[in-house]
Amino acid sequence: MRSAANETPAPATARKKNGFFRELKKHHILYLMSVPGLIVLLMFSYIPFSGVWMAFTDFNVVDGIFGSPFVGLDNFKYFFSSGSMGWRVTYNTLFINFFGIIFGILFPVAIAVFLNEIRSAAFKKLTQSMMFFPYFLSWVVVGAIIYGIFSSDVGVANNMLALFGMEPISWYSEPKYWKAIVIAANVWKWSGYSSIVYMAAMVNFDQSLYESAKVDGANKMQQILRLTIPMLKPTIIVLTLLNVGRIFYGDFGMIYGIVGNNPVLGDAVTVIDTYVYQSMRTLGFSYATAVGLMQSVLGLILVLAANRAAKKINDGEGLF
Amino acid sequence: MEKNRLLSDKLVTTLAYVFIGCFAVACLYPLLLTVSVSFSSEQAIARNGYSIFPQDATLDTYTYIFVNSGTKILQSYGVTIFVTVAGTIGALLITSMMAFAISIRKLRYRNVLAFISNFTIIFSAGLIPWYMVSVNYYGLKNSIWALIVPSIFNVWNMFLMRTYFNAISPSLYEAAEIDGANHFTVFWKIALPLSKTPLLTVGLMYALQYWNDWWHALIFINDKELFPLQYYLYNILSNVNAISSGRIPSGASGNITLPAETVKMAVTVITIGPIIFLYPFIQRYFVQGIMTGAVKE
Numbered sequence: 001m002r003s004a005a006n007e008t009p010a011p012a013t014a015r016k017k018n019g020f021f022r023e024l025k026k027h028h029i030l031y032l033m034s035v036p037g038l039i040v041l042l043m044f045s046y047i048p049f050s051g052v053w054m055a056f057t058d059f060n061v062v063d064g065i066f067g068s069p070f071v072g073l074d075n076f077k078y079f080f081s082s083g084s085m086g087w088r089v090t091y092n093t094l095f096i097n098f099f100g101i102i103f104g105i106l107f108p109v110a111i112a113v114f115l116n117e118i119r120s121a122a123f124k125k126l127t128q129s130m131m132f133f134p135y136f137l138s139w140v141v142v143g144a145i146i147y148g149i150f151s152s153d154v155g156v157a158n159n160m161l162a163l164f165g166m167e168p169i170s171w172y173s174e175p176k177y178w179k180a181i182v183i184a185a186n187v188w189k190w191s192g193y194s195s196i197v198y199m200a201a202m203v204n205f206d207q208s209l210y211e212s213a214k215v216d217g218a219n220k221m222q223q224i225l226r227l228t229i230p231m232l233k234p235t236i237i238v239l240t241l242l243n244v245g246r247i248f249y250g251d252f253g254m255i256y257g258i259v260g261n262n263p264v265l266g267d268a269v270t271v272i273d274t275y276v277y278q279s280m281r282t283l284g285f286s287y288a289t290a291v292g293l294m295q296s297v298l299g300l301i302l303v304l305a306a307n308r309a310a311k312k313i314n315d316g317e318g319l320f
Numbered sequence: 321m322e323k324n325r326l327l328s329d330k331l332v333t334t335l336a337y338v339f340i341g342c343f344a345v346a347c348l349y350p351l352l353l354t355v356s357v358s359f360s361s362e363q364a365i366a367r368n369g370y371s372i373f374p375q376d377a378t379l380d381t382y383t384y385i386f387v388n389s390g391t392k393i394l395q396s397y398g399v400t401i402f403v404t405v406a407g408t409i410g411a412l413l414i415t416s417m418m419a420f421a422i423s424i425r426k427l428r429y430r431n432v433l434a435f436i437s438n439f440t441i442i443f444s445a446g447l448i449p450w451y452m453v454s455v456n457y458y459g460l461k462n463s464i465w466a467l468i469v470p471s472i473f474n475v476w477n478m479f480l481m482r483t484y485f486n487a488i489s490p491s492l493y494e495a496a497e498i499d500g501a502n503h504f505t506v507f508w509k510i511a512l513p514l515s516k517t518p519l520l521t522v523g524l525m526y527a528l529q530y531w532n533d534w535w536h537a538l539i540f541i542n543d544k545e546l547f548p549l550q551y552y553l554y555n556i557l558s559n560v561n562a563i564s565s566g567r568i569p570s571g572a573s574g575n576i577t578l579p580a581e582t583v584k585m586a587v588t589v590i591t592i593g594p595i596i597f598l599y600p601f602i603q604r605y606f607v608q609g610i611m612t613g614a615v616k617e
Contacts, residue, residue: 023428029503030421034433037418040473043458044450045440051449065452111343114336123337127344129603134347136595138532140554144588145350147557148357154369154581156353192347193610200611219325220332253535260558276447277539285448292446300443 055290068286075290085275086291093250093271096182101243103187105236108194112232113224115195116202131192139257142185146258150181175268182258182269186251194239201235202228237313245306248272248298358382358586365581381582385590393590395545396552399464403548404530407468411526412519414473419481420507425490437475451539466540467548471529477522480613484518485511521609524602531595549591556587 024031050065055075057068079086111131118124134142149156150171158168171177205228213223250271259265261278270278272295279288349372356374357365364375385393418437422430444450460466492514493506501509512519534550541547547555 027424027427027503030424030427031429033417033504033507034421036414037473037478038433038436040414040469041436041440041475044454044470045444047457048445048449048453051452052445054449054452107343110339114339117333117336118340119333123340127340129599130344130348131340132603132607133351133599135606136528136532136599137592138534138550140534140550140557141532141588141592144553144557144584145354148353148370148585149350151370151581154365156370159369159371188347191343196607196610217325220329224332256535256538257554260554273447280448280451285452289446289448292448296444296446303442 052289052293054286055293057286059284059286059289071286075287076294078287079291079294085270088267089270089272089275090248092179092269093248093273096179096186096250096269096271097243097247099179099183100186101240101247103183104190104194104243105240107187107191108198109229109232109236111191111195112198112202113228115199116228117220117224128192131195133192134189135193137189139251139253141257142189142254143257143260146181146185172262173264175265178259178265178268182254185258186254197239198232198235201232205231234314238310241306241310245303246299247302248295250274252277354585354588357582358589360582362580362582370581381586385583385586392544393549393552393587396547396549397590399467399546400531400549403464403467403533404527407472407530408523408526410468411472411474411477412523415478415522415526416481416512416515416519417507418473419478420485420511421503422478423482423485423488424503434479437478441475454540460540462541462543462546464546467533467536467546468530470536471533474526474529476613477525480609481515481518481522483612484515488514517605517608521605521612524605525609528595528606553587553591556584 054065054068056070056072057065058071058074059065059068063069078084115124115128118127137145147155150158152158152168152170152172155171157171161168169177171181209227210223213227218226250273252271252273255269255271255274259269272291276288276292276295279291352372353370356372357370358381359374359377359379360371361376361378361380368375418433421427422433424430454460454466454470458469460469488511492510496506496510532550534548534554537546537548537551538554541551
């Protein structure tokens, strides 16, 4: 993260204030041009912090945010109690994200490396367009497609099983498959997109290294393993750290788009984000706020840690 | 030795073609499935299940949708188009103005502006407080603005735009400033005309975001008249019978069975239709945007 500002040090507060207003006046048009953006940030990112107080109260509409009775940490305690889904949704979030990160590296890197080996420009262009396309679909549309594949009566998956003489599975009432389906859908949707990031990095690779490797008799496999992959490593690390920083955040759209609020599958795929939304309706605003707050604070700590790690690895260049 | 090398190289190339080919087909196959089912007859689907080739190819489903729920779907289309157009124009203006300000090196507090923006990415109050202020203070419940305003400024897109503005030489601005032009004139008359591709790139990113948004509708909208297309589809999917409950006008459809399966897929096709048609033209702008965003300034 960058430091707040690198102003020239002013000797006295009065001068500083003067300088502040003089700067605003001097560049008032540029500051005015930032105002609409700042207002949106204020409205939707900064003012909501006032509502965080709800997490420490037993909120009711009549008394409002600051009038409702104070309950200390009760809402947080409930999250960790055995009666709540707290641990389960945390586990689900981490599980889905962990495998999402692993496969979200393997497939895009493989795509980028293999596309690099393909000489036919037409084949390359066509396949690249096909692989990028899922990125343009909303999770609702992906949900519709997944329904087409896994629906018990008409779905493609059961047709395939029948082809091999196996019993049909009623997918939508079997929670055990859905973590895998959600992870696969995520990889399917994002691999084409992420591979572009890796290809952007590969454009800058020093081609003379490959030339001299060839002269030394290295075959393609060796070039990939000894040159391409090691040179991709910084990009892989940065993208992984970015994702690790967000590992406590589930993808609301993905879960709701694919599974909706199907109560049978809920246990298996409810992540913290969808849990917060559902809690708002069933367990009240205060509890839902408390869960969201824990997620944000944990997320902040992780992102800052990931940023420090990135700086260490990348010669002082952080993630943002 | 040389022979071995050639053999292993051939193997790698073959593997590359097979892997890329398979993955590409896996990406397109579900889409073809969806389109094919939407043109199939409901009876054939009920009999044989989904398949990649249309069965008893027919336009019945589309006719059915427009006869039975045409106004609803057109209404949703209208909502989506309005939100996409108004949102994209507003977002482009807000985003490019702030990005331009931050790109001017002599602006002393540009780092403060950048920090205020960056901070919102790494820390937030969470869904519930955000929802509370949106509903209680800004009155966004059941308002079309709920679909536009909360996502009208994306910090990532702002920094992407700033990267493009950074590439413009300040000397181009200085000449105009000497002639007495203020910063907004410089922005409007010099920076923007030089940034047509970046504007298109960021504009398309916003447009896609608005077109595909259904989450804000889920959170804020109960009024069916304000359902965007994506949320309309979401409702059909989560409630199989949503469309069957529409009254069938006498004579229009006689005794056809309700085409529930094909209707789902047809509405999906209607939802992604514009993206499919525009895809060949817009794809490269997204690729460019991702590549620019990936290269750190």
